[in-house]
Amino acid sequence: MPGKTTSEQIVETADRLFYEKGYEHTSFADIAAEVGISRGNFYHHFKTKDAILNAVIDLRLINTRAMLEQWEQDGQTPEDRIRCFIRILITNQTKIMEYGCPVGTLVSELAKLNHAALADANRLFTLFRDWLSLQFKALGREEDAEELAMHLLARSQGVATLANAFHDETFIRAEVDALSMWLHERAREAA
Amino acid sequence: MPGKTTSEQIVETADRLFYEKGYEHTSFADIAAEVGISRGNFYHHFKTKDAILNAVIDLRLINTRAMLEQWEQDGQTPEDRIRCFIRILITNQTKIMEYGCPVGTLVSELAKLNHAALADANRLFTLFRDWLSLQFKALGREEDAEELAMHLLARSQGVATLANAFHDETFIRAEVDALSMWLHERAREAA
DNA sequence: GACATATTAGGACGGTCGCCCTAATTTTGA
DNA sequence: TCAAAATTAGGGCGACCGTCCTAATATGTC
Numbered sequence: 114m115p116g117k118t119t120s121e122q123i124v125e126t127a128d129r130l131f132y133e134k135g136y137e138h139t140s141f142a143d144i145a146a147e148v149g150i151s152r153g154n155f156y157h158h159f160k161t162k163d164a165i166l167n168a169v170i171d172l173r174l175i176n177t178r179a180m181l182e183q184w185e186q187d188g189q190t191p192e193d194r195i196r197c198f199i200r201i202l203i204t205n206q207t208k209i210m211e212y213g214c215p216v217g218t219l220v221s222e223l224a225k226l227n228h229a230a231l232a233d234a235n236r237l238f239t240l241f242r243d244w245l246s247l248q249f250k251a252l253g254r255e256e257d258a259e260e261l262a263m264h265l266l267a268r269s270q271g272v273a274t275l276a277n278a279f280h281d282e283t284f285i286r287a288e289v290d291a292l293s294m295w296l297h298e299r300a301r302e303a304a
Numbered sequence: 305m306p307g308k309t310t311s312e313q314i315v316e317t318a319d320r321l322f323y324e325k326g327y328e329h330t331s332f333a334d335i336a337a338e339v340g341i342s343r344g345n346f347y348h349h350f351k352t353k354d355a356i357l358n359a360v361i362d363l364r365l366i367n368t369r370a371m372l373e374q375w376e377q378d379g380q381t382p383e384d385r386i387r388c389f390i391r392i393l394i395t396n397q398t399k400i401m402e403y404g405c406p407v408g409t410l411v412s413e414l415a416k417l418n419h420a421a422l423a424d425a426n427r428l429f430t431l432f433r434d435w436l437s438l439q440f441k442a443l444g445r446e447e448d449a450e451e452l453a454m455h456l457l458a459r460s461q462g463v464a465t466l467a468n469a470f471h472d473e474t475f476i477r478a479e480v481d482a483l484s485m486w487l488h489e490r491a492r493e494a495a
Numbered sequence: 496g497a498c499a500t501a502t503t504a505g506g507a508c509g510g511t512c513g514c515c516c517t518a519a520t521t522t523t524g525a
Numbered sequence: 526t527c528a529a530a531a532t533t534a535g536g537g538c539g540a541c542c543g544t545c546c547t548a549a550t551a552t553g554t555c
Contacts (some may be wrong), residue, residue, distance in 0.1 A: 119502080135416040137328055139323045141543065151504045158502090162543065206532085213412050221409050224402075225326040238469050263466060263475055264482070271462030275454060278429050279409045284454055291455070310532080332513065342534045344516085349532090353513065 120158045122148050122166045131169055132159070132208075132215045136222055163230065170233045171217070177237060181244045191251040192300045195265070198245060199292045202272055202285055210280050214273035244268055253303035261299060268292055311349045313339045315359045319482040322360055323399075323406045327413055349452035354421060361424045364406070368428060372435050383491045386456070389436060392484045393463055393476055401471050407432070433457055434442055444494035452490060 117125070126147045130139040141162065145155045159165045188194035202209065212218065216237045223231040245262035254261055272288045275281070308316070317338045321330040333354065336346045350356045379385035393400065403409065407428045414422040434451035445452055463479045466472070
């Protein structure tokens with residue numbers, strides 16, 4: 114990774130490995146090996162594994178906020194913007210089928226580990242929820258915006274989980290289409 | 305646990321701990337301590353950790369089959385029976401909010417670990433899917449029974465994941481109600 | 496050029512892991 | 526009744542874990 118500091122490389126590699134192998138199953142040695150540094154050097158940048166996890170969560174929050182802002186520019190209508198969210202399931206299809214949803218699987222794992230960073234990881238979920246809620250409000254669903262946001266979030270999570278379990282591309286397409294129709298219907302009701 | 309063999313106690317304790325703490329995060333020592341036996345004794349019953357996992361998966365398959373059969377007796381119509389499935393989200397509310405769905409979280413973890421038992425664990429999903437598919441067929445939805453089954457499975461997974469993340473009881477109720485209405489609509493269309 | 500700081504490598508620490516062995520005890524059954 | 530089998534306890538093995546230390550090198554900074 115050219116033009117990146119060692120710390121950045123560590124966090125980005127940890128981000129990927131935590132997603133692909135899980136937090137607990139990823140060791141200092143794994144990350145150090147992939148970055149190409151010694152474990153001693155590693156310790157200089159991050160004192161504990163928890164510190165890396167926090168950095169990874171912060172990075173994901175930053176990247177997610179950037180993505181949401183991008184969608185606000187891409188999508189002209191709130192409906193378009195929400196559709197951007199739905200389409201992640203297609204965009205990230207391959208990775209989702211292999212590793213599930215990065216947010217959902219991390220939160221699940223941290224919940225089982227009783228890990229202190231669980232609350233931080235959950236901010237990824239609330240970030241999506243609040244953004245979706247905002248879009249639904251802009252769509253004219255002031256009353257039930259948050260419920261709609263939670264519903265959409267849940268549907269996406271479910272699709273990701275089953276896509277991971279069944280490796281079924283057709284299923285993803287069908288559910289994405291159903292979600293698009295559901296969204297359009299909610300928009301139509303509001304108008 | 306009176307009237308249970310040591311092997312049974314081990315498998316049942318492992319079943320619970322794998323659910324609550326995750327497979328990897330549960331050690332031989334954890335299980336042995338909860339059962340109240342030594343690690344040496346443990347080894348006599350199960351040579352490897354994989355063997356325990358296989359036994360746990362087998363137990364879950366057996367328990368699930370028993371539950372499905374029970375539902376076939378409880379529910380008089382296919383719609384009633386599918387509603388039994390939906391209602392697990394209410395029945396197991398507390399545990400789901402704390403640990404997520406036992407099937408979904410196990411499959412997710414094994415997928416990340418690249419564990420050989422992943423295919424076996426997935427049989428839990430296919431068991432539910434096939435049973436639901438059968439019920440939808442009995443409901444008169446021969447054409448799209450499997451899609452409906454997958455859809456319902458996904459919705460349940462999503463609800464479980466978000467219930468675990470947000471600890472929101474109201475959300476579960478709302479989604480269960482929505483699922484019930486969705487089911488009723490599918491039944492109505494068939495009739 | 497000299498000195499402080501930042502970065503790096505490599506190894507060692509205590510602890511826990513899954514796994515395995517042996518020996519004692521209990522249970523079984525011919 | 527008594528030997529075989531099943532069950533149990535307890536300890537130990539090598540490997541890996543997160544963590545930490547020291548020493549060497551690189552990078553400024555005056």
